[in-house]
Amino acid sequence: MLVVVAGAFGSLGRSSDEASSAQAETTQSSATETTPATTKPTTSTKVPSTTTATTSTAGPTPTQTLVTPVETVTQARTVTVEPATTAPARTQAGMTAGQRNAVRSASDYLDYTAFSRQGLIEQLEFEDYSTEDATFAVDYISPDWNEQAAKAAEDYLDYTAFSRQGLIDQLMFEGYTRTQAEYGVDQAGL
Numbered sequence: 408m409l410v411v412v413a414g415a416f417g418s419l420g421r422s423s424d425e426a427s428s429a430q431a432e433t434t435q436s437s438a439t440e441t442t443p444a445t446t447k448p449t450t451s452t453k454v455p456s457t458t459t460a461t462t463s464t465a466g467p468t469p470t471q472t473l474v475t476p477v478e479t480v481t482q483a484r485t486v487t488v489e490p491a492t493t494a495p496a497r498t499q500a501g502m503t504a505g506q507r508n509a510v511r512s513a514s515d516y517l518d519y520t521a522f523s524r525q526g527l528i529e530q531l532e533f534e535d536y537s538t539e540d541a542t543f544a545v546d547y548i549s550p551d552w553n554e555q556a557a558k559a560a561e562d563y564l565d566y567t568a569f570s571r572q573g574l575i576d577q578l579m580f581e582g583y584t585r586t587q588a589e590y591g592v593d594q595a596g597l
Contacts, residue, residue: 502543509536509544517550521558525582556583556591564595571597 502510509531516522516530524545531541556578563569563577571592578588 503540505537505540506543506547509540510547512536513541513544513548517548517555521555521562523555523559523578523582523587524552529582552583552587553590556587557594558591559583560588560591560595560597564597569597 512534513527513531516527522530527545528538528541531544532538536544559578559581560574563574569577574592574595574597575585575588578591579585583591
């Protein structure tokens with residue numbers, strides 16, 4: 408003997424109109440539910456129209472059994488949360504994106520050639536970094552300015568000849584302090 412039994416969330420034994428009514432109530436309550444400021448999946452149940460299946464028993468009379476297929480659909484709600492402030496976004500170590508990029512550019516420039524503090528700030532400003540971001544980057548990196556003056560003095564001497572005072576004046580023109588310029592010239596051997 409073969410018997411087919413099916414039901415959908417308590418609709419077993421209900422007529423197709425009652426099952427459709429229960430399904431409509433479930434779908435309507437899921438659709439009107441509100442969600443707080445988080446994303447939360449909700450589940451609704453769809454019950455399509457009923458179908459009739461015929462099964463045979465060992466006896467001469469066929470028995471009809473109501474079969475109600477069930478389909479479950481999961482929906483996610485998206486909630487957008489606006490920031491409470493319009494200040495620049497801070498990234499790792501409390502830097503803004505502009506500061507982080509200025510630090511990277513300043514570091515790249517120092518890898519290429521020597522700069523005075525003022526010269527490096529002006530170079531970053533020339534690259535359209537704000538004065539604040541350029542100054543932050545230079546102070547953040549904080550290279551040894553005496554070493555930078557020594558490298559600059561050597562670079563100048565590789566290019567052309569200078570007197571001691573002429574090289575000190577040139578380094579000061581580039582933004583080095585007198586003390587830094589004298590240190591650089593001393594390290595270059597003049």
